[in-house]
Amino acid sequence: SPFRVRKEKLGSLQRFVEHDGCADDFSPTLFPTLEVQRIAVIDIRLFNTDRHGGNILVQRARGPDGTDEPRSPGLKLIPIDHGFCLPDWECALDSLAAADFEWRYWAQARAPMEAAVLEHIRRIDVHADAARLRADEPAPTASGIPALPPLREGCITTMRIGTRLLQIGAAEALTLGDIADIICEPHPQAEHADLGGAGASVLHGLCRGARSEALLRVLQCGKALSVEQRAVVEEAAFHEALDQRLSAYMRALKRQWTAAAQ
Structure with a gap:
């Protein structure tokens, strides 16, 4: 029709996964x-703000003929819909946005980490992953549609904060x-303005x-640094200070648990 105008839009294409329902359709004990x-x-690393039960597909094991395998040792979980991951950390903090983890209320999340999970976390190279994300700039599209920023x-x-937290x-x-509680639960002294209110x-x-500690470190350097150098110093100081604060908080938390158990 001469009245139809061709329009080009940005969108996403997702692979369909065979499944037998979502997590909301099953008891988490299964x-x-x-x-x-x-x-x-992955949710903690990506600071997923939309991990509800509908975004976890459940797949029963299939036999060679494609039918359900009744002797399967368990179900397979498939996470989907990751459009609300990796918010800008300062925006997330300033808006008091909290991640949403459906699995936080499941017993499996309160069990000790499996050996394979611990090994995976130990092997993560957060600096290499950050460099990879910086390098993955999308190429312009052949049709002339602007590339994603x-x-x-x-x-x-x-991502670096979530990974170091892990x-x-x-x-x-x-x-x-x-x-997950460290991400989602209110700080015990959050009423203080310097902790976010x-x-x-x-x-x-x-x-x-x-x-605040990183900014103080930059100020102590005075005017000897260029703008680029100040940014590098501030970033390094922030991650160093955060690592120390996370470690101190977790150790204090464990001492509280030990005292409460006695």
């Missing part, structure tokens, strides 16, 4: 611990549920404290 913990790891540095910082938590023998999470408060 899910294998390793399957739950695998999803927990590159990932913002603040989003890459979010690695330090694993080293301190916390469960994935414990680590009422409703701010533990992670929010720790990040704000680390950011």
Whole structure:
């Protein structure tokens, strides 16, 4: 029709996965611990703000003929819909946005991390992953549609924060549920403005404290640094301070648990 105008739009294409329902359709007690913990790891690394039960597909094991395998040792979980991952960390903090983890309320997240999960976390090279994300700038499309913008540095910082939270938590023998609580639960002293105010999470408060410490480090350098050098110093100081604050908080948390158990 001469009245139809061709329009080009940006969109996404997702691979269809055979499944037997979503997590909301099953009792969480049926899910294998390793399957739950695998999803927990990626959600924490990506600061997923939309991990509800409908975004976890459940797949029963199939026999060679394609029928359900009744003797299967468990169900397979398939995470989908990751459009609300990796928010810019400063935007997430300032808006008091909290990640949403459906699995945080499941027993598997409160169980000790599986050996395979611990090994995976130990082997993560956060610096290499950050460099890979910076390098993955999309090429222009052949049709002339503008390419998607590159990932913002603040989003890459979010990945680094989530990954270090995982690695330090694993080293301190916390469960994935414990680590998720640091992201989601209010800080016990959150009413203080320097920790983000009422409703701010533990992670929010720790990040704000680390950011203040990093800015102080830059100020101590005076005018000897260029703008680029100041940015490098501030970034390094922030991550160093955050690592220290995360470790100190987790150790204090464990001391509280030990005292409460006595």
